[in-house]
Amino acid sequence: MSRAIRKSFSDQIAEKILHTGQHYDANMSDVFFSEMDIPNPDYNLHVGSGSHGVQTAKMIEGIEAVLLNEHFDGVVLYGDTNSTLAGAVAASKLNVPVFHIEAGLRSFNMTMPEEINRIVCDHISSLLFVPTKTGIANLKNEGFENVKCHFLNGRGRSVYLSGDIMYDNSLYYASLVGSKDDVLRRYALSPNNYVLATIHRNNNTDSSERLSSIISALLEIAGSFKERIIIPLHPRTSKLLQKMLSHGLFDALLGCEYITLAAPASYLEMVELEKNAKLVMTDSGGVQKEAYYFKKPCVILRPETEWVEIVEQGVGVLADADEKRIVEGYRKMLSTDADYPAIFGDGHSADFMLRKMVEYMDS
Numbered sequence: 001m002s003r004a005i006r007k008s009f010s011d012q013i014a015e016k017i018l019h020t021g022q023h024y025d026a027n028m029s030d031v032f033f034s035e036m037d038i039p040n041p042d043y044n045l046h047v048g049s050g051s052h053g054v055q056t057a058k059m060i061e062g063i064e065a066v067l068l069n070e071h072f073d074g075v076v077l078y079g080d081t082n083s084t085l086a087g088a089v090a091a092s093k094l095n096v097p098v099f100h101i102e103a104g105l106r107s108f109n110m111t112m113p114e115e116i117n118r119i120v121c122d123h124i125s126s127l128l129f130v131p132t133k134t135g136i137a138n139l140k141n142e143g144f145e146n147v148k149c150h151f152l153n154g155r156g157r158s159v160y161l162s163g164d165i166m167y168d169n170s171l172y173y174a175s176l177v178g179s180k181d182d183v184l185r186r187y188a189l190s191p192n193n194y195v196l197a198t199i200h201r202n203n204n205t206d207s208s209e210r211l212s213s214i215i216s217a218l219l220e221i222a223g224s225f226k227e228r229i230i231i232p233l234h235p236r237t238s239k240l241l242q243k244m245l246s247h248g249l250f251d252a253l254l255g256c257e258y259i260t261l262a263a264p265a266s267y268l269e270m271v272e273l274e275k276n277a278k279l280v281m282t283d284s285g286g287v288q289k290e291a292y293y294f295k296k297p298c299v300i301l302r303p304e305t306e307w308v309e310i311v312e313q314g315v316g317v318l319a320d321a322d323e324k325r326i327v328e329g330y331r332k333m334l335s336t337d338a339d340y341p342a343i344f345g346d347g348h349s350a351d352f353m354l355r356k357m358v359e360y361m362d363s
Helices: 002-009 030-035 052-069 082-093 113-123 133-141 165-174 208-225 235-244 247-255 267-276 285-293 308-312 323-334 349-362
Strands: 075-078 098-101 127-130 158-161 195-198 229-232 259-262 279-282 298-300 316-318
Touching: 002 349, 052 082, 075 082, 082 098, 082 113, 098 113, 098 349, 127 133, 127 349, 133 158, 158 349, 165 267, 165 285, 165 349, 208 229, 208 235, 208 247, 208 259, 208 323, 229 267, 235 247, 247 259, 267 285, 279 285, 279 323, 285 298, 285 308, 285 316, 298 308, 298 323, 308 316, 316 323
Parallel strands: 075 098, 098 127, 127 158, 195 229, 195 279, 229 259, 279 298, 298 316
Antiparallel strands: none
């Protein structure tokens, strides 16, 4: 979004960036600002880790203070993190319009914190930018089409099928892959000759049974099929592996010659790993989408997904944390020859959204 503002909207939009500090590891935060050429944050709350309640409360307090100190015509929020929820609550209470990017997603799993965050944010947003037709249908089913609400000065709510801003980014940054540190060379990987796996969701990493089942499946795939697998480890996952796995399973993971436990990957490194993998296995919604962008089949390590189009298209399979289903999904996805139609927009979602924001602020 910052890149689109600088390129085409600098005379109409003045951007201020607030970083809550929800992701405070340098590999999970700082590197994304530098790699993606995002301007340094104007505000940083340095919230850090904590329970959902503690973390979100600190964010609401800090965001409210910033909003009270300056005048803003709107607050742009992304996705479904605790930062998203906090920004939506703080802004809406002060009658500052909320513009939600990646609205309308639903897993229908209310045990997921992300599901709660996205539902709350959608229902108090003035502009909802929805990446897919399924998201539009979700909002219609929740009454967004029929319920007429109004915000400050009588302004209403608008819902737009915008396409996916992350698709914009993937197209742009894919051209830069390899221009910095070559992650394939670092881990001795060859294109289309390895599986990329990521595990980070709490219900997988915090459950000994689920994490053990996923790791057992990866060991089975590596051992039986001599498949090279690289796992960039989220900091939490790295800490929990030894705690949650039995000694035997943990030792087997460390000793497997076909599995590489890698450091957290930066955004450009992930793009390179996704673009060159033969198959992706993940519990991340973002990585699911990026696998689709680069036409890579995906085994989804969750019981459901917000990106149902990927499964419906036949290029993704829901395997949950079931060892047998994961191995079967690996076999099935390797043989898929399904198409990858352009369901995430045309790569110009940011420009569309910014035009709608300008129209709203001028109205």
